[in-house]
Amino acid sequence: MNTPAPAPLSFRVSSNGGATIATVTGEVDMHTSPRLRAALLDLAAKSSGPLLIDLSACSHMDSSGVGTMVFLKREIERRLRKLYLVGLQPRVRGVFEITNLDRFFNIVRTVEEALTP
Amino acid sequence: MSASTALHLEFSSDPANLPAVRSQMRDWCRTHQWEEKQTGEIVLALDEAITNVIRHGYHGEPGHPILLDAEMVDTPGDGPTAELRLRDFGQQVDPEQICGRDLCDVRPGGLGVHIIRAMTSGIEYRKAEGGGMLAILRKHRDHTAVPDAERRENS
Numbered sequence: 001m002n003t004p005a006p007a008p009l010s011f012r013v014s015s016n017g018g019a020t021i022a023t024v025t026g027e028v029d030m031h032t033s034p035r036l037r038a039a040l041l042d043l044a045a046k047s048s049g050p051l052l053i054d055l056s057a058c059s060h061m062d063s064s065g066v067g068t069m070v071f072l073k074r075e076i077e078r079r080l081r082k083l084y085l086v087g088l089q090p091r092v093r094g095v096f097e098i099t100n101l102d103r104f105f106n107i108v109r110t111v112e113e114a115l116t117p
Numbered sequence: 118m119s120a121s122t123a124l125h126l127e128f129s130s131d132p133a134n135l136p137a138v139r140s141q142m143r144d145w146c147r148t149h150q151w152e153e154k155q156t157g158e159i160v161l162a163l164d165e166a167i168t169n170v171i172r173h174g175y176h177g178e179p180g181h182p183i184l185l186d187a188e189m190v191d192t193p194g195d196g197p198t199a200e201l202r203l204r205d206f207g208q209q210v211d212p213e214q215i216c217g218r219d220l221c222d223v224r225p226g227g228l229g230v231h232i233i234r235a236m237t238s239g240i241e242y243r244k245a246e247g248g249g250m251l252a253i254l255r256k257h258r259d260h261t262a263v264p265d266a267e268r269r270e271n272s
Contacts, residue, residue: 008136027136027139029132029135029136029164029168030132030135030168030171030172031132031133031135031136060139060160060161060164062161062164062165062168062229062232063165063168063228063229063232064168066228067228090154091154091157091161094157094158094262094264095161095232097264098231098232098235098236098262098264099228099231099232100264102264
């Protein structure tokens with residue numbers, strides 16, 4: 001195989017109603033998850049209020065990505081905050097269901113759903 | 118790579134290769150008319166198997182060889198089946214010792230083998246002649262992954 005292009009993954013931060021929203025675009029795997037984990041943990045340390053991870057533009061997530069989300073949830077809850085996973089594509093949601101972790105996370109369809117009391 | 122039915126890839130144990138391998142596997146599945154959901158499951162199972170090779174077989178070191186062969190086979194009693202053979206030359210382990218962790222134990226790590234088993238009809242590990250491991254993933258044409266909770270409710 002030829003030399004591969006860098007795995008496509010981008011990360012954008014915004015805020016809405018006191019919540020911090022991290023939008024993840026691209027594919028999360030063994031190659032990209034360490035970078036994502038570092039960015040999300042940094043964001044967890046620097047933000048306050050609920051943290052929403054918008055995964056609606058995340059087309060692939062493997063066990064390393066799921067592990068990153070477990071790690072992040074632990075970190076957020078240690079800070080007495082709430083973590084939401086938003087807008088998971090069926091393929092990504094399936095990974096959480098297969099591993100029974102859909103019960104462990106707050107999974108919502110939209111940002112508005114997470115922000116509604 | 119054969120122009121007919123088989124896929125053959127040789128790549129190194131660099132995680133940066135994963136997107137390209139997934140892309141070629143996805144194309145192969147579409148060529149063989151797997152449904153989109155099943156294609157995603159095959160691609161994810163392969164991704165996890167390669168991740169395990171890099172992490173455990175090669176201890177995270179890049180630059181070591183990995184070979185992938187995929188073909189459609191007709192298994193008696195099971196019909197058309199995708200068979201993926203993943204060969205590495207890393208550390209050998211007892212196939213009996215390869216197992217996922219209990220899903221009730223929520224923590225990062227240890228989910229890959231569980232995901233592979235859910236996404237495929239079965240996976241077989243063998244110690245390969247000359248060193249390394251051979252993993253054979255099979256998915257029957259009528260197989261789709263079932264969430265763990267649903268499996269437990271139906272068992």
